[in-house]
Amino acid sequence: MNHHIQQLETIANELRCLALRAIYLAGSGHPGGSLSAAEIVTALYFSVLNVDPSRPDWPERDRVVLSKGHGCPILYAALAKRGYFPIEELWTLRKLGSRLQGHPDMRKTPGIDATTGSLGQGISVAVGMALGGKFQSKSYRVYAIMGCGEQQEGQVWEAAMSAAHYCLDNLVGIVDYNTLQIDGCNAEIMEIAPLTDKWRAFGWHVIQVDGHDIAALLDAFAGAKNTHGKPTAIIARTIKGKGVSFMEDQVKWHSSVVTKEHFEQAMAELGCDRIFDTELEATHG
Numbered sequence: 001m002n003h004h005i006q007q008l009e010t011i012a013n014e015l016r017c018l019a020l021r022a023i024y025l026a027g028s029g030h031p032g033g034s035l036s037a038a039e040i041v042t043a044l045y046f047s048v049l050n051v052d053p054s055r056p057d058w059p060e061r062d063r064v065v066l067s068k069g070h071g072c073p074i075l076y077a078a079l080a081k082r083g084y085f086p087i088e089e090l091w092t093l094r095k096l097g098s099r100l101q102g103h104p105d106m107r108k109t110p111g112i113d114a115t116t117g118s119l120g121q122g123i124s125v126a127v128g129m130a131l132g133g134k135f136q137s138k139s140y141r142v143y144a145i146m147g148c149g150e151q152q153e154g155q156v157w158e159a160a161m162s163a164a165h166y167c168l169d170n171l172v173g174i175v176d177y178n179t180l181q182i183d184g185c186n187a188e189i190m191e192i193a194p195l196t197d198k199w200r201a202f203g204w205h206v207i208q209v210d211g212h213d214i215a216a217l218l219d220a221f222a223g224a225k226n227t228h229g230k231p232t233a234i235i236a237r238t239i240k241g242k243g244v245s246f247m248e249d250q251v252k253w254h255s256s257v258v259t260k261e262h263f264e265q266a267m268a269e270l271g272c273d274r275i276f277d278t279e280l281e282a283t284h285g
Contacts, residue, residue: 004047008214011081012042016243017272018077018090024263026094029102032253033147034074036178036211036238043217044143045078053083056110062140063129065114067122068147068176069103070255076100076109084111120153122146123173127159130171130231141225143172149181151192157202163231164203171231172224173204176211178240180251199233211236244269 016038023029045051049062066075073093080087085099092098099108103117114125126144133140150156163171175195179186186192200206205227207220217236224232240254241247244266258266267273 002215005215005218008039008042008046011046012038012214013243013270014275015042015074015077015081017267017270017275018080018087019073020244020258020263020266020270021272022073022076022090022093022100024258024260025091028094028255028257029073030070030255031073031244031258032180032240032247032250032255033068033071033176033178035242035244035247036240037068037071037074037145037176038242039212039214039217040145040174040176040236040238041074041078043214043221045082047218048221049143050140051082051111053079053111056084060138060140063113063126063142065122065126065129065142065144066104066112066116067126067144067150068119069116069122071145071147071176072100072102072104075104075112079109079111082111085109119147119150120155123156123163124159126171126173127163127166127168130163130168131166133170134166134168141170141172143174145174145176147181148175148177148179148186148192148195149189151175151195151198152186152190157198160199160202160204160231160233167229168231169228172221172234173199173231174234174236176238177235178238178249180240180249180254182251182254184251196235199235204231204233206233206235208235208237211238212242 019034051061093100104112106112106115116122123144126142130142209216209220220234247253
């Protein structure tokens with residue numbers, strides 16, 4: 001296996017460990033959708049993006065909009081690992097006065113390009129960023145990470161139509177397609193399939209990919225860069241709670257509390273002892 005791919009897989013596992021520890025210490029959060037997006041976030045921040053952590057406001061940087069803002073623990077983990085802020089700051093997740101709240105805030109957190117949380121809105125923000133880049137003849141690219149549940153929002157499709165109309169080939173929409181949302185599975189609440197056909201019908205270049213296969217993700221991002229005249233949608237099939245046996249494909253782990261027993265089992269399954277000491281303060285048990 002390619003050494004670079006192996007390195008990225010190791011990082012994705014580490015990000016899962018960091019995100020879960022932050023959620024555990026916070027006493028609340030969204031583990032399922034954080035774990036499903038680990039490889040997507042890893043591929044972006046450790047291989048694809050043109051960014052400089054020492055200059056988070058660098059005008060020429062690529063932009064990332066985490067439209068599924070509740071999945072921010074995995075994004076915070078990537079930003080910390082990439083050097084935007086100390087890893088120890090992750091343990092302040094959701095605490096009063098912390099820069100790391102339960103949804104991303106661009107006014108507080110280095111590396112956050114858009115404040116998100118209301119599902120369906122992030123792709124519109126990304127369209128605006130990409131359109132601005134086009135008007136200013138900038139070379140930066142914009143990546144919007146969406147959840148599958150928010151594909152039920154009408155605003156997503158208004159934004160999709162606009163992006164195709166303005167030929168925004170500097171825009172990539174990524175759907176973390178784990179098929180589950182807070183109240184159940186997509187098919188029961190509001191079916192979104194056939195998702196690939198929908199995005200293609202709205203004028204986008206569409207790539208389907210295994211969202212946990214980093215090599216395939218890198219190929220998809222390269223394909224997006226080589227696509228001209230239209231935006232690209234990457235439909236990444238993923239597993240909610242990926243990497244932790246009792247969380248995988250279980251809707252309850254959209255936002256359930258991680259107990260001490262849950263945490264210890266997850267750390268063992270992920271091999272997180274290689275990353276940090278899992279013996280935490282008894283007050284968090």
